[in-house]
Amino acid sequence: MNLLQYKSNEMISSTELIRKSKSIFNKIQKKEIEKAVILRDGKPQFMLLDFETYEKLMTEYLSFKENKEKIKKEEVLENTEIAEEDIQKAFDEIEKLNLEPRTVSSTKNIEITVDDIIEEEIKNEEEPLKEFWEK
Incomplete structure (x- = not known):
């Protein structure tokens, strides 16, 4: 899963989203495309993901954040110990x-x-x- 790289079939104008929303939602749901990057004035503005992908991302993020905080606390404790x-x-x-x-x-x-x-x-x-x- 690489959400920072966009394939041409994943880039959709906001006008196209309005006209073909059902088709775009179906493609995401059937995993034909991983995400839909919505363009406004030719620039990426929004991203559509299926909810399962979103939950997976958030779980990974929260796990990473929790581990990072634990590591910081351990580093502080290690560095503050004085013989x-x-x-x-x-x-x-x-x-x-x-x-x-x-x-x-x-x-x-x-x-x-x-x-x-x-x-x-x-x-x-x-x-x-x-x-x-x-x-």
Whole structure:
């Protein structure tokens, strides 16, 4: 079943569909043609299928979609697992950074601590975003 390729006997103008609908329906039902591609202004616009073919397509599609979602979930779970060894290495690296509050002095005798810098960054993040049309 290849619904993306059209044979010349499957391509039918909308005018011909109106005039010969019973004949076209019979051809589809008797499997003389797999589908009827209805043309408007010479371009494919609609497709007629028998209901059995439609059900088969939808069953395959839903099965594929379900399998795809399962595979995605499995990939996410596989990719998010972190080895205990990697976690310990990360903690060791954090400890090496020695992130205790420190004081930085400038020539103007102003003291700034690491906590002050972090606090200022948090304040900046909490400001609401302006909509692009607001100026």
